[in-house]
Amino acid sequence: MRADERFTAGIVIAAIVTAVSILLSGLLFVDNLLASVFFLLSWVVAATAFLAILFLPWYSVAEVRAPPDRVLAYLAFRLRLAQHHVAQDPKRPVLTVTIGSTSAVKLRVWPTSEGSRVSFQPFPTPTGLGILLVLLILPEIALFSFPVTAYLFFRTHRFVSRTVRPLLPPGEPLPAEPVPDDIGVLLVTGLAEGHRLASEAYVLERSAYHDNLLLAAFAAFIVWALVFIGILVTSPDPDFGHRVMTATVLSLGGAITLGVGSGIIAHVRFRPRLARYRAWADRLWEAWMREASPARWTGPGPSAFELLAESSRELPTWLEVRRRSGLSRDPALGFLIIGMMFWAFGLLGGGITFVLAGNWLAAIAFFLAGVGLTVGLYLLYGWLKRRWDEEAGRDLADWIRRLDMVRSQMDRFLQDL
């Protein structure tokens, strides 16, 4: 067994032993009605510990005889050729490689006396993290996070073993590769990055569309409930059966009209944008794949340069989608806020229960905690929204500056030739 395999096995054993120990400790509270909350809490703590122990360490991949910047450029290029989205951290020697909708992997390259050491860290995507957080927020379903965590961990390990490790000859120099400013490398890099941005805009917009449909369904449900209860309570009709029938027909009619109408409006509003982002993602994907496999250039195709130049004009729209997406852009944070809202409602509901039971001290404590959490949530969301808007504004200004600079440079370049 290799040293890195022994390390991985050790971490897995440590995660399992820790989780099982915590779960067994929780069993101590199962018979005590007052302390039974600790039993459920032990599920959350065990699941969180399992996740943290598996996902926090950096696992060794290989030692390579080449400087870190070359290894990073080499890995980024080869992984983009293999049709993976690769994002490079501008401040650290780290690449984030997307494996699927729920999992990604971070690759870190550190200098050593012999060259570089490549290591990786499993990394859930925002969607993957969102799923895990939902499972961890609600203690009753926290145990379901174990298989999800194990699956994400296994998937990243399998990806590194099958895709990343074969690219790195251990203890040897890197295979000869085109230099970073080779035209082929630049086109693959630009098209892959363009596709990442376009597909991200499409996914965020689709998520916003689904949010709108959910909102329409929720509004329809509220209308149904209010109309049904309102008619049932206020109708002077002495026949109860007739009152129920009238309330059902009117409430369902109102709810369906509102729900279907709002759904159609959302569909009409979102469809053109969704189609445009999808078309851009498809065009860039096709060009990226053609560039990654030059043998596919069998006949005349769209110019890759032109496609990149045209897609750069679309970038403000894609950045705007990111700005508008808010919580959809960061599902983990979104789910956390939703979870906190549930807790706030729970605390306020508990306060009402204590008022009815005449326990004023507990009622005040619960109300204070509930109101405090609600105010905190409001302030947190406001702060986040301001931060997102500022970030998007900066991105847009940067992009406009870059495009202006490039356009004038290109024009000057052609004139000066």
Added chain:
Amino acid sequence: MATAPPPDRPDLYVVARLLERLWRENGPMLKTRVQVAANVNYDVFTRYLAWMHGRGLVSMETSADGHERVALTPKGYDAYRKLVQWINEVVRGRAPGP
């Protein structure tokens, strides 16, 4: 060689399209095939070809069968590389270099 007057203000996309097609071919290419790739009419094509030839971006040769062929020069390769590098940096979110 075409003797049409050069364009006053060359269109970036047309120049890039011609350079890209020649770069992909990796060798001399029939003029008619380059024109198809550029997607412009013959008159405009000959103007651009003359302009690019005048600036040393492409070279012209007549093969044994009497057909004129166009090839990318090292200067043409560098020019296309520079254009791709700039647009690539816009998309990737980095400030373009000199």
